[in-house]
Amino acid sequence: MVFRPARCNVLNDVGSNELILASDFPATGRTIPGFADLVAKLRPHRQVWETAPPPAGTETGLHATDYVDAWLADVRESGLRVTAVLGYCVGGVFAAPLAEHIASWQDEPPAVILFDPERPDGALIHRHYHELVAGLSSVLSTDEIQAAQERGRKAREQHDDLPALAAELSSLFADVGEVGFTRVGLDPARRGELVATFRGFVHYLVVAAEVDPVPVWRRATAVSSHSPLNGLNVLGAEERDTIVARDIRFALDHGDLLRDDDVVRHVADALDGTPTGAR
């Protein structure tokens, strides 16, 4: 019988007894390529799963360990041997405890490959809010957008505490959403879904801050874009040099990282354990 994970999406099913586990937050309707796109090009001869968040609205009260435990339960139950843990953006933070736990029950620790890994902070959470609001130009006026962004900025300045900032921004988003989403004729349930999606995502970012990924990152490979506000590019040169074992940099926008053929080749090499550039 084929095992179906409860908390992960299956991205590749080739009947292998080895697994690549990809850590990401795929449930936002994100417009840039994700692990599904990478896998479509990579075509590995292994199973590939992607972590899925708890259903929107059910995350209240959960901590990072709850997220990680749910995903690990799937992995343990499957009996698959994990050869690599991948992480995208903040997914890279969760990749650390995932890899650490898996290493505790396997002979060999999984490889860890991080794509533009970043630790969440107030700036990151605020940026997501700011950009999301900017994207509502089809339903909000310029003044409304600017006002909402100004409120976001104030919230950012007021709250050093991440959960408080997240709560405030979620509530601001609910306010603007109520106005804008009603205008396009969305019914209350759908409006609620959109707000809950944002809330769920922000919660994911907040709990990620509970994790210290650095000890695992130090032995990981990072694959970096050149977008200045993403991944390791936000770090100072000194910190950047020591935070991962290997940093492969590409002249790519963050959004292109998981669909670029060059990246695919490097990942393929890294997964095979052969040095890149050997062919």
Added chain:
Amino acid sequence: MTSPTETHPATRKEEALWLLETMVPGTSANHLSLAFRVEGPLRADALERALIRLTGRHRALRTVYRATDTELRRSVLPPGQFRLPVGDIPAATGDAIRDLEAFVAQPLPLDGTPPLRAGVLRGADGDTFCLVVHHLVFDTASATILRDELVTLYEAALAGRDLDAELTEPAAEFTEPEPSEAHLAYWHRQLAGFDRQSLELSYGRPDGPTPDLDGEQLTRDLSPEIRAAVRQAQKDLRAPEAVILLSAFALLLDGHGAGPDLVVGSPVNVRPPAAERAVGYHINVVPLRLRVDPTLTLAELVRATRDTFLDGLAHSGVPVDDLGDVAPSAATTWRNPLFRHVFNYVPTVGDPRFTLAGTPATLLAVENGCSKFDLEFFVMPSDEGIRLRAAYRTENFDATEVAALLERYEALLAGLLDHAATPVAEIPLLGPTDRAVIDAANATRAATDPATVPAAIHARALATPGATAVVDGDRAAGYRALWLAAQDVRDALRAAGLAPGEVVAVVAPRGVELVAAVLGTWLAGGVYMPIDPDHPAQRIAYQLADSAAPVVLAPPERAELAGEGRVLVPLRAPREDRDEPLDAPPTTADAPAYLMYTSGSTGRPKGTLVGHAALANLTAHFARELDATPDDAGLWLTTFSFDISGLELYVPLWAGGRVVVAPDAARLDGAVLRELLERHDVGIVEATPTTWRAVLDAAGPALAGRRVLCGGEPLPAPLAERLIATGCRLHHVYGPTETTIWSTSAVLTKVEGGRVPVGRPISNTVVLVRDEAGRELPLGVRGELCVAGDGVAFGYHDRPELTAERFPTHPVHGRFYRTGDVAFWRRDGALELLGRGDRQVKLRGNRIELGEIESVLSRHPEVKTAAVVLVDAGGPDAALVAFIEGVGGPELTDSVWEHARGELPRAVVPQEFVIADALPTTLNDKVDYPALLRLAEERRAAAAAPNATDPADPAGGDPLVAQLIGLWAELLERGDITPDTNFFAHGGHSLMGAILVQRLEPLTGVSLPLAELFADPTPRRLAARLRAAGAQDSAPGAGTE
């Protein structure tokens, strides 16, 4: 240091400076400096005191910026809040200017600290003070103000006076007002419809794979004569000096490929008189739109420029960064969307010398090592002359190229007075160096003696009648026998009714009979038209009909060639010798010699009529260049219907040597070629790059010491290197049929920088590189290669309009031919070819030379040849497809791809690489591009097929999928939705997704959570979810799952 309390968002103008730094991290492009050297020691404590007072006095110097992840905010520190330490600048290099430049280049972080720093570089003969300030709070005018005040305060500090008692008048302050609606409207009108692609020069290089802002400068002092000429032009043309100088800059850019509609940035100091001495960033670079219409006279251009310039000044209160919506940028780029070239008129450069506390001091210009613009001209007039400083991006230009620009600018200025009434397109662009190099290359006069090829061969037949002229397999024919056979042909043609000047179709394989046919045609006063007997019947029929040849010389068995009024005259072989005189040919140099059909890339084949003088010139030149002697043998390898075959035949006969007939197999099989070369001791052999590639492995070892010609299509550098390595003497030749076989030649002894020049014009040949307006272009500027001189053909047979278009007349050089090939002059007087003009394509706004991409791909060690085509040109799916013939199999793709990514800008890396055993070739052994294009399009169609077997029904008969496709198409406003289109990767976002799932409810009866669309965002996958959730297909008869 306390943190500022009241913060404000930065202006767009300020934000633009910051964005540049986020796009090119680590750049010091925004760092400005005030530096001066004093002939004595400087006291740091006195400088520090002076600086405390200055920063207290000038609000701009206390303004700090904090960059967050989404924006830049500004605040002002209260006076006295910070002290600017004046430390020693490390003397690290021993070169003061370099040490200062390093100091200027250090980061000025936008982290809430004041973006400035000061230091002193100590030296044995004096100290140098340097203040580095971010452009956000500073500009050139600020430096002058600060220098004056610093002198006062420093002197007071040294004297122990109270600094608060100095400079008691309040510092001027200036807050730039919001641009007025009227001014914004002015710029919108000015810039409407501007296409920034017209800013690209046909000079220098495009950006590399990862653009930087590295810059250099070059300074040139123009002579007093030029100063006087500009003054006189001001009077004659009634325009301010800045306008005269700007007009010449526009002409210069236009002459280098920008324009004719172009925008030049011009920095303007926007301080009002009352705030003249305000420190801060009060420069606006106004985008002046100048139209360099080639039909305007210079005086008219200056008038138009004056109006634009003065209007621009009057509306300078609008920062260009507020005009982003005029030219929305398609891609995130550091470049200003409106201009790439800047004209910076600096009329008031004062004396750099001054006195500081009684000690002589001199202002120094310390550069930040960057250039924000491709090219910026600082024009600094003074009473004595005009100083020009050109700052440029090193990625786009090298120093020699910029020096040449300055020289040409000087030449343009010098010629202003002579050209006031001259149309812009006729104003010479060349500087003295350009003129000297190009004239030297075109100094090709040489005598052509005898005057025609038949006269030369006749002379050989009389002088050495028994010498072997043609070796054809086991047969050989001497000169006298050949000439007698030609006389037989002449007699037969006359008997068939041929009149002088008429065309004789010659259908024969290479051999003695063909040579006799050609010579016989000439003896009869006719014009031969070669037809390859192996060419397709349709092509032969077309040529016979189009040329209206009344006679065909062909083997008797080709009876089908006669008819429609055409007579077939059988070919003649030499007979036994007989006592008959060798008649002199009636040919004159001004008579036509042959009619040559070429297919061209589009349209029907056309016949080019070439004269005897042209053919004789080519033959005489190459007999000299190849050192052909009576002992020489030349190989006749190329099909006679390709004009280059003529060189292989006529050069040996002109020299009294032997022509060795090669079978067609020698073009494909290197072993056959090698055997021929060795058996007949052939000295001269010619082929196209395609042929050389095919035969080089086997024939290469036999080429040492021989004279090898290669031409007819682009010669990739690696192939040139392989040919040179054989030990042959390699002649790289170039020329179109219309200027008689070859027009330029280079003897290549090595390949430098992956470039292979086509050399210099051959005898009696003048080459011009011209732009679209017909201007002769200087060294390094890419334009159409045109050929004048003795080789120019009469024109196209029966195509007067095409002839008039392609063969215009030059006032000095007479009739010339426009080749349609893109080339430029190198500094050494050789020409470099970039390929066909029609191989310059546009892809997503980028101008692309397909030949350039091929040349880069060919440099991969395992690539034998590369051919790139653009499929779906102009369409939404336009893509570059590279066909590669290489050593090794399909696994070569990855490594070529990697090579391409490393060497080419991203926009021109081919989307697809196809490894082929051999590329298709034309009848003349050139790469067959139309065939490759068809192949590429077929591949794309085939690749698209599995997803949409029937374009009329992409859903494959599934009504639910069809319904979803309709919904996708409606919401995303796209017509290209397939069952596998990812909603979120094709313009959808979460709000749209919510609308989509809500709309699905009444259609399917299923209320699907939004999260399920996130998980399965394609019509096919969502349909499966919907069915699993019990969706009802609304179409009758569906729902079979």
